[in-house]
Amino acid sequence: xxxxxxxxxxxxxxxxxxxxxxxxxxxxxxxxxxxxxxxxxxxxxxxxxxxxxxxxxxxxxxxxxxxxxxxxxxxxxxxxxxxxxxxxxxxxxxxxxxxxxxxxxxxxxxxxxxxxxxxxxxxxxxxxxxxxxxxxxxxxxxxxxxxxxxxxxxxxxxxxxxxxxxxxxxxxxxxxxxxxxxxxxx
Amino acid sequence: xxxxxxxxxxxxxxxxxxxxxxxxxxxxxxxxxxxxxxxxxxxxxxxxxxxxxxxxxxxxxxxxxxxxxxxxxxxxxxxxxxxxxxxxxxxxxxxxxxxxxxxxxxxxxxxxxxxxxxxxxxxxxxxxxxxxxxxxxxxxxxxxxxxxxxxxxxxxxxxxxxxxxxxxxxxxxxxxxxxxxxxxxxxxxxxxxxxxxxxxxxxxxxxxxxxxxxxxxxxxxxxxxxxxxxxxxxxxxxxxxxxxxxxxxxxxxxxxxxxxxxxxxxxxxxxxxxxxxxxxxxxxxxxxxxxxxxxxxxxxxxxxxxxxxxxxxx
Numbered sequence: 001x002x003x004x005x006x007x008x009x010x011x012x013x014x015x016x017x018x019x020x021x022x023x024x025x026x027x028x029x030x031x032x033x034x035x036x037x038x039x040x041x042x043x044x045x046x047x048x049x050x051x052x053x054x055x056x057x058x059x060x061x062x063x064x065x066x067x068x069x070x071x072x073x074x075x076x077x078x079x080x081x082x083x084x085x086x087x088x089x090x091x092x093x094x095x096x097x098x099x100x101x102x103x104x105x106x107x108x109x110x111x112x113x114x115x116x117x118x119x120x121x122x123x124x125x126x127x128x129x130x131x132x133x134x135x136x137x138x139x140x141x142x143x144x145x146x147x148x149x150x151x152x153x154x155x156x157x158x159x160x161x162x163x164x165x166x167x168x169x170x171x172x173x174x175x176x177x178x179x180x181x182x183x184x185x186x
Numbered sequence: 187x188x189x190x191x192x193x194x195x196x197x198x199x200x201x202x203x204x205x206x207x208x209x210x211x212x213x214x215x216x217x218x219x220x221x222x223x224x225x226x227x228x229x230x231x232x233x234x235x236x237x238x239x240x241x242x243x244x245x246x247x248x249x250x251x252x253x254x255x256x257x258x259x260x261x262x263x264x265x266x267x268x269x270x271x272x273x274x275x276x277x278x279x280x281x282x283x284x285x286x287x288x289x290x291x292x293x294x295x296x297x298x299x300x301x302x303x304x305x306x307x308x309x310x311x312x313x314x315x316x317x318x319x320x321x322x323x324x325x326x327x328x329x330x331x332x333x334x335x336x337x338x339x340x341x342x343x344x345x346x347x348x349x350x351x352x353x354x355x356x357x358x359x360x361x362x363x364x365x366x367x368x369x370x371x372x373x374x375x376x377x378x379x380x381x382x383x384x385x386x387x388x389x390x391x392x393x394x395x396x397x398x399x400x401x402x403x404x405x406x407x408x409x410x411x412x413x414x415x416x417x418x419x420x421x422x423x424x425x426x427x428x429x430x431x432x433x434x435x436x437x438x439x440x441x442x443x444x445x446x447x448x449x450x451x452x453x454x455x456x457x458x459x460x461x462x463x464x465x466x467x468x469x470x471x472x473x474x475x476x477x478x479x480x481x482x483x484x485x486x487x488x489x490x491x492x493x494x495x496x497x498x499x500x
Contacts, residue, residue: 095211097204097207097210134223
């Protein structure tokens, strides 16, 4: 998670946390609330599936999935998606072999909830929408993020948000299982 | 890795492993309903094949298309080469159209290297004479690794017309780079004139060698390159060095039978042996697309620092 943010920074550097924005309990409460919102919006589990964006969103997608199943009962498929080959800034960052794409069920006619840790410029989500099409045709695509930090460069908005966090463009947000930090890269 | 891929020896063990890791990502693209990613949009790849090819050319073509690159087809037999245009003029003409990479196959060793010095585009060696065929070795390593796991300590036996085989040269370098031990089995006239500096051992007793082999790699008898009779007859070659059902049974159950194609069924490999479950010849072809996607992507897409970044991140 922090790793990914670090690599995304051009030039790359070391992340230094300045402010703790959410602690572990805050994060798990936000996850539970988002799970409830997903159920409310889709009137139950129905054909919902979760896809975490590599690498920061995968862990989060599994956490939301666990909560969804605990609240509603039943199973929700959870997958992962690496959008590296669909990015518009290809070449600026390495393509990681360990960031696997795993789509466990047919996407056709599913409601796909994309999950990521931080929503920033929106370019990753744009690439993810592009990548999803090569796998099938979902009935709808929704977006869940733990932190929306603003500074969008594309017309993309999240459906489910853990926390809206105003940031400067040169700051960095780090989402981990033990909490969310705002800091700088130097 | 420079901006060219001319020889396996340019890579070294770490970069070979990194390319194979990346190839898995591209194999995944092949599983999708729409097996295409926009990674090389706007790049142009040209083919310059002075020798015949089915799988290498189609494989590169498929790889380039799955990465959304444009391809420029060029067939020597219907080109101005027939009017006497030189190799250099031909290459510079293609380069002037604006290409990002050129995939070269030629009957003379060293041509891709030469071409690399003339133009700014990346050059990929798709086979030069008896010298090298690096993407074939990479796809063979990938196939073997997918089936057998880590290749360090594995025993590879390469059988047949080694003298004329660029595949053998690249595979000797590739398999030994990742820690496998390589044994060559061939009649004397089909071995290279000198094996000095090759990290291999040589045997003339095929049956004994097969019993202790993890990968049995067969080569095509390259009759078009054999200017004089090097074996008494194909029938005798088959009897001594061909893999028939009896010899295939000498191999362990997990041992692989590989062949770069095209096969001469009934010469170096019997028809029913080629269709056994441990013969991975069509798997090699399928994997070739993924591996060539990785090579094209590394040379054109992510820039050359990708491999080093990837190794640093690992």
